[in-house]
Amino acid sequence: MLNRIKKHQQAITLIAAFFLPVFIMGGYFATRSMAPFGKGTILTVDLGQQYVDFFAYFRRALLHHPTSFFYSFAKGLGGEMWGTNAYYLWSPLNLVLLFFPGQHIASGILLLTLLKYGCAGLSMAWFLQKQRLQSGLRAVAFAVSYSLMGWMIANQLNLLWLDVLFLLPPIINGLINILDGKQPWQYLAWLTFCLIDNYYMAWMVGLFTVLFTSWYLFSRPLPGKKALKRLTTYIGVSCWCAANAAVVIIPTVITLLSSKGTYTENKWRLVFEYQPWKLLAKFVPGSFTFGQMPTGQANIYVGMIATLGALLFFTDQRQRWQSRLTALLISAFFALSFCWQPLDLIWHLGQFPVWYPSRFSYLASFWIIWLAAQTLTSDYRLRWQDACWLALLLAVINGWLFTHLKQVNYLSRTQLIMGIGLLAASLLWMSLPHHEYQLVVDGIMLLIVCLDLGTNASLSLNNLSYVPQWQFGEYTKQLDKAVAKLPQGSHDFYRVGKTFQRTKDDPFQGGFNSGDHFGSTLKPATPNFMAAIGQPEGDGFVTYSNGTQVTDALLDFRYFMSARHGGQQDQVQILPLTSNRPDLRQMTKVGRSGLVDIWQNKKVLPIAFAANRQILHLVQTTADPLMYQSQLFQTLAGKAATPLFTVQNFNSVTFTNVQSAHKITGTIFRRLNPLKDASITLHIVPTTNDSYYLTLGDELKDNATIYLNGHRLSQYPNFRNTVVTNVAYHDRGKHIRVTIKLKHAALWCQNVSLYRLSQRAFDHSLTQLQKSPLHLTHVSPAKITGTVNIKNSQDVLMTTIPNEAGWQVQVDGQTVTTKAAAGMFTAVPMTVGHHHVSFRYRPPFFTLALVISLISLTACWWLAKHDQKD
Numbered sequence: 001m002l003n004r005i006k007k008h009q010q011a012i013t014l015i016a017a018f019f020l021p022v023f024i025m026g027g028y029f030a031t032r033s034m035a036p037f038g039k040g041t042i043l044t045v046d047l048g049q050q051y052v053d054f055f056a057y058f059r060r061a062l063l064h065h066p067t068s069f070f071y072s073f074a075k076g077l078g079g080e081m082w083g084t085n086a087y088y089l090w091s092p093l094n095l096v097l098l099f100f101p102g103q104h105i106a107s108g109i110l111l112l113t114l115l116k117y118g119c120a121g122l123s124m125a126w127f128l129q130k131q132r133l134q135s136g137l138r139a140v141a142f143a144v145s146y147s148l149m150g151w152m153i154a155n156q157l158n159l160l161w162l163d164v165l166f167l168l169p170p171i172i173n174g175l176i177n178i179l180d181g182k183q184p185w186q187y188l189a190w191l192t193f194c195l196i197d198n199y200y201m202a203w204m205v206g207l208f209t210v211l212f213t214s215w216y217l218f219s220r221p222l223p224g225k226k227a228l229k230r231l232t233t234y235i236g237v238s239c240w241c242a243a244n245a246a247v248v249i250i251p252t253v254i255t256l257l258s259s260k261g262t263y264t265e266n267k268w269r270l271v272f273e274y275q276p277w278k279l280l281a282k283f284v285p286g287s288f289t290f291g292q293m294p295t296g297q298a299n300i301y302v303g304m305i306a307t308l309g310a311l312l313f314f315t316d317q318r319q320r321w322q323s324r325l326t327a328l329l330i331s332a333f334f335a336l337s338f339c340w341q342p343l344d345l346i347w348h349l350g351q352f353p354v355w356y357p358s359r360f361s362y363l364a365s366f367w368i369i370w371l372a373a374q375t376l377t378s379d380y381r382l383r384w385q386d387a388c389w390l391a392l393l394l395a396v397i398n399g400w401l402f403t404h405l406k407q408v409n410y411l412s413r414t415q416l417i418m419g420i421g422l423l424a425a426s427l428l429w430m431s432l433p434h435h436e437y438q439l440v441v442d443g444i445m446l447l448i449v450c451l452d453l454g455t456n457a458s459l460s461l462n463n464l465s466y467v468p469q470w471q472f473g474e475y476t477k478q479l480d481k482a483v484a485k486l487p488q489g490s491h492d493f494y495r496v497g498k499t500f501q502r503t504k505d506d507p508f509q510g511g512f513n514s515g516d517h518f519g520s521t522l523k524p525a526t527p528n529f530m531a532a533i534g535q536p537e538g539d540g541f542v543t544y545s546n547g548t549q550v551t552d553a554l555l556d557f558r559y560f561m562s563a564r565h566g567g568q569q570d571q572v573q574i575l576p577l578t579s580n581r582p583d584l585r586q587m588t589k590v591g592r593s594g595l596v597d598i599w600q601n602k603k604v605l606p607i608a609f610a611a612n613r614q615i616l617h618l619v620q621t622t623a624d625p626l627m628y629q630s631q632l633f634q635t636l637a638g639k640a641a642t643p644l645f646t647v648q649n650f651n652s653v654t655f656t657n658v659q660s661a662h663k664i665t666g667t668i669f670r671r672l673n674p675l676k677d678a679s680i681t682l683h684i685v686p687t688t689n690d691s692y693y694l695t696l697g698d699e700l701k702d703n704a705t706i707y708l709n710g711h712r713l714s715q716y717p718n719f720r721n722t723v724v725t726n727v728a729y730h731d732r733g734k735h736i737r738v739t740i741k742l743k744h745a746a747l748w749c750q751n752v753s754l755y756r757l758s759q760r761a762f763d764h765s766l767t768q769l770q771k772s773p774l775h776l777t778h779v780s781p782a783k784i785t786g787t788v789n790i791k792n793s794q795d796v797l798m799t800t801i802p803n804e805a806g807w808q809v810q811v812d813g814q815t816v817t818t819k820a821a822a823g824m825f826t827a828v829p830m831t832v833g834h835h836h837v838s839f840r841y842r843p844p845f846f847t848l849a850l851v852i853s854l855i856s857l858t859a860c861w862w863l864a865k866h867d868q869k870d
Contacts, residue, residue, distance in 0.1 A: 017121040017122050047159065054089060065781055126169065161359070243856035255521050258523055298357070305445060306372040307368060313327060313371040478593070486512065500562075505518055530542045546724050549586070550762060556607055574595055606776070607774065612637065644762050664752050669746065689730040689759075694727045696751065800825055
């Protein structure tokens with residue numbers, strides 16, 4: 001009977017530990033009117049600019065295109081997805097999003113976030129009960145401290161990381177089982193799960209298990225042989241977990257080595273990243289702002305009671321001195337890791353994090369709560385000596401912070417006063433009598449914790465701005481309706497361009513092939529190629545917003561979506577404009593949907609076509625994007641000596657409040673009167689109806705505002721190399737004005753040049769390349785098959801499939817070796833005649849990794865089964 005009552009109480013504790021964080025955060029989201037509670041959303045920063053589109057892709061892949069879990073042409077011009085998904089999407093909780101399509105996915109993300117808050121609290125309460133450290137309301141209080149920790153609040157937008165909070169307690173519980181000489185299965189199962197769910201967070205957990213093992217073995221008096229045996233078991237089982245997860249880990253490592261690992265800065269220096277004392281400010285509620293996202297201190301706030309409990313651990317006479325000393329060393333190691341660069345890099349897999357510093361600080365928060373849970377048990381009594389030194393220490397720290405507020409701009413005097421108030425309340429709670437008033441005392445503890453952590457969450461999240469539901473939902477609705485009008489089928493392939501953009505992962509959101517992407521696993525070849533042809537790009541992103549007729553044709557941009565009415569509806573900007581494409585008028589308008597016109601481009605090449613063999617030897621010899629486009633296209637056509645673009649002079653130039661100059665590009669213009677506007681106006685009167693393009697160096701990005709015929713030029717704002725913009729098409733004899741307005745005292749007009757496309761030469765070369773296309777018989781994300789008739793002088797099958805490991809090509813049933821063309825694409829040397837060609841993609845080493853995982857998991861099952869029999 002007593003056992004049943006105890007189990008019933010434990011169940012109630014777990015339920016409360018799940019729902020209390022959900023109610024606290026749900027209440028906050030409701031007061032901010034976030035969907036589904038109102039007209040706002042939870043989307044902010046990367047969650048609104050990147051992850052929401054990945055979630056839409058995940059839903060579509062699971063329901064309609066499972067092979068896109070391996071590869072997707074919606075990722076830039078095409079890219080692997082297995083390693084990408086291992087970082088972003090393997091959480092099983094993402095299945096919740098299946099019930100929230102299209103414009104409603106923001107509501108699903110909010111509910112998913114609340115679910116992760118609840119699971120974190122449930123997991124911690126379960127762990128504390130398993131370890132017989134805390135129960136009832138106290139366990140719930142520690143669970144709230146854990147689930148609403150500062151790391152969770154600061155990183156709730158990074159949904160892909162949050163699973164680790166509910167995975168960590170069972171992993172540590174399983175580790176304790178091993179160190180106590182019990183079975184390893186719990187540790188094996190949960191660490192394997194963590195490695196598959198998110199290998200990045202799992203790496204940090206793995207490092208933490210080393211620290212925890214050290215502390216645990218020093219905390220328990222064990223004979224040397226026993227300690228060595230259990231340590232060996234821990235190491236062996238940890239390696240076994242990696243073997244279980246090999247199917248995810250091995251392909252992902254290969255992906256990282258060829259993508260992010262090639263360009264992320266990771267130079268090690270023995271320096272402090274900031275003054276260590278600034279960490280003290282992070283123990284004040286609300287010590288998180290937007291400015292702390294790109295660079296800042298670790299988010300380690302877990303509430304005053306947990307923090308005080310952890311401090312009291314070091315003077316708790318119930319703990320062995322070895323335990324307290326080891327705990328002190330581990331705590332110091334964490335503190336040093338937050339600010340000393342070499343240790344920081346180790347936690348982050350040897351690479352500096354781009355935004356969101358100290359991503360491992362959830363482990364330090366867990367450590368603080370663990371120490372506090374060891375101390376603040378129901379039989380703990382605060383000694384007057386401990387109260388004195390604690391009060392003195394806190395007075396010194398808060399006094400120091402009061403005098404250094406200007407050096408921590410995310411902290412205010414009001415926050416410090418609130419923190420002192422919570423400290424006083426926590427100390428008073430510790431002084432309360434226990435025994436017959438235990439339930440009341442525990443209830444007060446829970447009340448203080450909820451008030452404390454709820455205040456921190458509210459103050460911190462109020463510092464961020466969020467995407468309104470109308471902005472996300474209306475854009476998504478317009479995009480989805482337009483995409484639905486595009487041709488569908490398993491025997492066709494094309495890419496889609498746009499003159500508007502919400503995020504660089506719109507193709508994932510809408511489910512179409514394009515040239516845009518923002519993600520951590522983008523291979524360097526893609527941004528390098530995009531830069532070479534004049535598109536905006538960076539280390540982790542590309543966007544196809546500055547295409548020309550030449551690149552449209554080469555890359556098979558068969559359809560374009562342009563914004564009607566300037567992308568506005570009722571004078572509200574629904575579709576943000578990022579591209580100026582008057583040459584869309586040479587295409588055929590084939591549809592309309594809401595604010596979107598749909599155009600068909602008939603001047604395109606298929607995804608694979610016969611071309612001149614010289615493309616295999618092409619080396620980029622120019623930094624001019626239009627000259628490179630000409631070089632690339634004409635080499636394919638066997639006409640490398642005939643350029644497609646010619647430089648044009650401006651008809652005249654007007655200089656306003658700057659010195660005059662005979663040459664525009666390369667000149668540094670200076671504002672003559674610092675109090676007046678300064679500008680350079682380029683006057684263009686086309687002599688033909690051909691397309692005219694203007695190149696703009698990246699110096700103009702931040703130092704000038706550009707207007708076309710009096711209207712601000714539609715241009716994606718972030719680029720680091722010269723870009724190309726279309727300023728005229730079919731405008732013979734018209735007066736076109738390009739005004740470059742200075743933002744500062746001086747401006748370097750870098751690479752400002754005008755070019756004309758020779759339409760006749762381009763059309764002739766395009767016709768030549770269209771003679772031997774690959775006639776597609778099957779198209780899916782990871783498989784393309786078709787037939788081609790190779791003719792004389794065109795003995796290479798050129799594709800616009802990015803050249804990367806994983807693609808296997810068969811010609812007439814025989815596997816062939818591919819070549820790289822233009823440092824970017826896959827090309828297949830072929831003989832003259834009719835051929836059947838097949839392209840298949842599998843992640844590198846996927847089969848080997850799968851075999852390793854299957855063998856390892858089978859061994860787990862067999863050993864566990866026989867273990868139960870014994």
